[in-house]
Amino acid sequence: MPALVPELVNAAMESSTLPSDVLRRALVVAQRLGVSELTDWISSELKGYKSDDVPEYRRVRARFMGLDEKGNLIQFPTSPEMIELFSNFAVRDSVSQLMRCAQDKITIYSVPTSIDERFTQRAYEKYGFRMHPVRVLSDIQQQGILEQVKTRVLEWALDLEVKGVLGEGMTFTPQEKQTVQEQHYHFGDVSGSQIQIGSNGSQQTQTQTGGDTAALSALIEVLREAIQQEHIEAEAREELQADLATLQAQAASPKPKWAIIKATAQSIKAVLENAVGGVLSAKALPYLTALL
Incomplete structure (x- = not known):
């Protein structure tokens, strides 16, 4: 056989x-x-x-x-x-x-x-x-x-x-x-x-390669609080909500994809610079910098 x-x-x-x-x-x-x-x-x-x-x-x-x-x-x-x-x-x-x-x-x-x-x-x-x-x-x-x-x-x-x-x-x-x-x-x-x-x-x-999980968690919290306060323009809020959902999904994953997190951080930074600014930008910028 x-x-x-x-x-x-x-x-x-x-x-x-x-x-x-x-x-x-x-x-x-x-x-x-x-x-x-x-x-x-x-x-x-x-x-x-x-x-x-x-x-x-x-x-x-x-x-x-x-x-x-x-x-x-x-x-x-x-x-x-x-x-x-x-x-x-x-x-x-x-x-x-x-x-x-x-x-x-x-x-x-x-x-x-x-x-x-x-x-x-x-x-x-x-x-x-x-x-x-x-x-x-x-x-x-x-x-x-x-x-x-x-x-x-x-x-x-x-x-x-x-x-x-x-x-x-x-x-x-x-x-x-x-x-x-x-x-x-x-x-x-x-x-x-x-x-x-x-x-x-x-x-x-094996060398562990990845990103700053503390900065990711902090950025998620900053965005969640800002969106709940309802003083952001509708279009910018919609973009930030989508970006927040992406970050939350990655944070919950056992193997977060840092390339996706970085691209999302870039998108958030662009929204803050072009449409939001102010206090939210000041709060989020240190965590965005850590992820970029």
């Missing part, structure tokens, strides 16, 4: 094998070996991610465009800061969805309803016609995600082969299972590698 791991290696190497099929083969191996880290990752890839907390290879730079009433894509008229903010996109689709979308040259993703209504109304007031803000991904970007998935499975399967974990007869011996249990496989993103492999009990150090 064939061996599970060599078959998985061959499938991951073969360009004609669908990524979804590679993942299902990997799921069999992972479950029979008891590798929960891989099982969780495969489940997210097959079913789709439930939040924006996705692996780094699923974070892409989308084109932030406008979709008019005739279905035409046009450049959306907004600030560079807002374009930067909404261009950073976490692709949550399942592998099967990505495979279908990649058959077309582009895929259009809508933005949250609250953001759509805000920008659509603003475009109508300024230009006299409705334009919905959307994110646009190319087929090349989607294919890139699919290739990353197959590569991760291949690297893991090759590591198993090197360690003599083969799964002859479609099953694994107690010794093979013990060998895997002595390893730690991390399928999140590690700089310079696709997967992180290390022995249990070994120490690994």
Whole structure:
């Protein structure tokens, strides 16, 4: 009978094998070996991610465009800061969805309803016609995600082969299972590698890169209080409320995206300088400076 791991290696190497099929083969191996880290990752890839907390290879730079009433894509008229903010996109689709979308040259993703209504109304007031803000991904970007998935499975399967974990007869011996249990496989993103492999009990150090969480929390509180006081012009209030919601979502995330936080801070700074000023600007500026 064939061996599970060599078959998985061959499938991951073969360009004609669908990524979804590679993942299902990997799921069999992972479950029979008891590798929960891989099982969780495969489940997210097959079913789709439930939040924006996705692996780094699923974070892409989308084109932030406008979709008019005739279905035409046009450049959306907004600030560079807002374009930067909404261009950073976490692709949550399942592998099967990505495979279908990649058959077309582009895929259009809508933005949250609250953001759509805000920008659509603003475009109508300024230009006299409705334009919905959307994110646009190319087929090349989607294919890139699919290739990353197959590569991760291949690297893991090759590591198993090197360690003599083969799964002859479609099953694994107690010794093979013990060998895997002595390893730690991390399928999140590690700089310079696709997967992180290390022995249990070994120490690994990693520099924590991020931003000023204290400044983020303080800025959220300043904005919340200012908005509640109701002495800000309606348009500026609307922009600050949207920015506040973005900051609160990032602050609540176990892995806040500091690039998004920085872009939002830039947007807030522009609003304060152009439309608000005064006491609120003085209160918020130190925290904005810390985040920029």
